[in-house]
Amino acid sequence: MLANFAETDIYLSNNLAVKLGLRAEHSALIEKWNIAPRVSFAYKLKHKDQISFAYGDFYQKPEPEYLPAANNAGYAKATHYILQYQKTTSLRTFRTELFYKNYAHLYKTGLNNNGKPEVTGNNGNGYARGIEIF
Known part of the structure; x- marks a missing residue:
């Protein structure tokens, strides 16, 4: 696998x-190639909240x-959306995240004629959503 990653920070204001x-x-x-964009926005609130x-x-x-069973195999894809709140004090950091992840091109399996599992393609999909508290 060959991969390159570029990232930059842009400060639109002090906050x-x-x-x-x-x-x-x-x-x-x-x-196969893929291109994966990523972006995040951070806004500082009062009293070290963000x-x-x-x-x-x-x-x-x-x-x-x-690969042998999956014709025209491709990448599985996950698209992430995360909303985060963080509060920092001199002693602790509290962070909570709401997230939603959409999954596409997941590999699906089934049983073949002999009753053994095999890959039937990568057209599966799904999602995950939740809240995390740190």
Whole structure:
């Protein structure tokens, strides 16, 4: 796998910052490229509080054992959306995140005629959502 990543911070004001990122990667295993953009916005509130939003695409190449059965195999993709609030004091940091992740091109499996599991394609999808408190 060949991959490159570039990222920059842009300060729009004393309280507002944007982080832009881009990842490009190529897998010789499946002979495919992908481009994964990422962006986040952070806004400082009063008293060391901060709210931020992040978006990003993430890819995962298939495991080698999936390839013989998966015709025209591609990357699995996850698109992340995260809303975060953070408060920092001299003793502690409190952080909570609301997240939603959309999954596409997941590998699906089924049983073949002999009753053994096999990959049936990478057209699966799904999502995850929740809240995390740190």
